[in-house]
Amino acid sequence: MKGPEVRAILERHGVRGLHHANSVKTSCSLLEIGGLASRQIVEQRGLPQSVQYTDALDQQLGVWGDIFLDTVDIHSRISNINLYGPVLFTFDLDFLDDLDEETRVLITRSNPTRWKTTTSHEDRYFADADRLDEGFSAGDFNQMLVIRTPTKVIKFSDKLDRIVLDYPSLNKDAEEIFDKAQHALVRSLGKSLVGTDVIRRHCRINCKCGATYEASSARTQYFEV
Ligand SMILES: [Zn+2]
Numbered sequence: 059m060k061g062p063e064v065r066a067i068l069e070r071h072g073v074r075g076l077h078h079a080n081s082v083k084t085s086c087s088l089l090e091i092g093g094l095a096s097r098q099i100v101e102q103r104g105l106p107q108s109v110q111y112t113d114a115l116d117q118q119l120g121v122w123g124d125i126f127l128d129t130v131d132i133h134s135r136i137s138n139i140n141l142y143g144p145v146l147f148t149f150d151l152d153f154l155d156d157l158d159e160e161t162r163v164l165i166t167r168s169n170p171t172r173w174k175t176t177t178s179h180e181d182r183y184f185a186d187a188d189r190l191d192e193g194f195s196a197g198d199f200n201q202m203l204v205i206r207t208p209t210k211v212i213k214f215s216d217k218l219d220r221i222v223l224d225y226p227s228l229n230k231d232a233e234e235i236f237d238k239a240q241h242a243l244v245r246s247l248g249k250s251l252v253g254t255d256v257i258r259r260h261c262r263i264n265c266k267c268g269a270t271y272e273a274s275s276a277r278t279q280y281f282e283v
Contacts, residue, residue, distance in 0.1 A: 061154035089246035144224035
């Protein structure tokens with residue numbers, strides 16, 4: 059499917075924006091590239107990139123060169139951390155209108171972490187616009203956007219709405235962890251001349267992210283620069 063076609067369906071289902079979560083380190087690399095890039099491109103350009111729990115599987119499944127976006131802010135939806143990292147890039151739906159001719163947008167029917175190498179294309183993705191319209195469920199974060207573009211990079215240009223950074227509130231060094239991460243992101247933003255802000259996430263009162271970050275040093279490592 060092409061971007062504008064997908065946009066129309068998402069809009070009809072009440073989706074207002076697109077989101078991409080990542081670690082601070084990888085996000086700085088994306089800002090230096092000046093766009094959302096597949097993990098393959100970040101690696102090929104020799105830029106820093108955090109290890110993700112899905113890396114090996116992504117390579118086996120043939121999606122290492124794809125760009126993934128969510129139609130919901132998962133952190134806000136589940137009141138807990140996003141496993142891909144504390145940085146959230148948010149985009150307006152216009153993002154889908156300006157993709158170039160050869161770029162294809164696919165929507166997953168189930169979470170790729172549950173796929174096997176033998177999972178067929180039909181089982182992985184909605185086949186066409188009609189089936190997407192019928193099967194799409196707003197808020198279901200197993201239904202992810204997969205963007206397949208020849209360059210494997212989508213420039214931010216003016217489509218990046220804002221960057222939201224988590225605050226690991228229960229950590230005794232929360233302020234220092236947050237400030238360092240924010241400074242690194244702002245520095246990379248300056249290099250790429252992308253005009254947007256890095257703002258602190260404001261969670262719901264019952265959000266469990268602080269406790270999760272506190273319980274897992276592997277998760278706070280995603281703030282490392
Ligand atoms: Zn939270």
